[in-house]
Amino acid sequence: KAGVTQTPRYLIKTRGQQVTLSCSPISGHRSVSWYQQTPGQGLQFLFEYFSETQRNKGNFPGRFSGRQFSNSRSEMNVSTLELGDSALYLCASTQQGLGEAFFGQGTRLTVV
């Protein structure tokens, strides 16, 4: 069974640009959550999608958005990038009812 796949693994963008990250969950998993991890900040919850609907949202500005497709794949978009958006972005998928989250290897975003 394939794990959670995040693409790309590494990304360098310029301030003001926008970026789209992709996450393919484990087959059969309908929930996808996104997290931002920065040094000293732990994992900050961005949002969760379940069956193409945003079910939960963290405390991030509107520049951060996401969506989920009918095959459960999810994308996260960050517009008007700022230097502070440099982070590791982790995606996790869960099988509803079991709770355990399986994580991808993350996308390392660097904003210069």
Added chain:
Amino acid sequence: AQTVTQSQPEMSVQEAETVTLSCTYDTSESDYYLFWYKQPPSRQMILVIRQEAYKQQNATENRFSVNFQKAAKSFSLKISDSQLGDAAMYFCAMWEMRFGAGTRLTVKP
């Protein structure tokens, strides 16, 4: 709202010794899941152990065990016979996947 608190930013243990990592949480739910995840330098998040709140028995996975105190909303992780490969960041989490700030565990040979 759910919150998870890890009050130990860093911990250190001698190889083969035992260490306990602390975690407290807050929730208004009566049934929920609690987790400990490990993040080694590779950054891959790995599930260490899971506890279901309705189960009174503490979960155990080989050298890893938890002390779950539901009334106190406490969920600590005990690592016995620590190994060099246990060195990592450890995150406490609860459904719906809210994480603590993490504890960096160093294992000394």
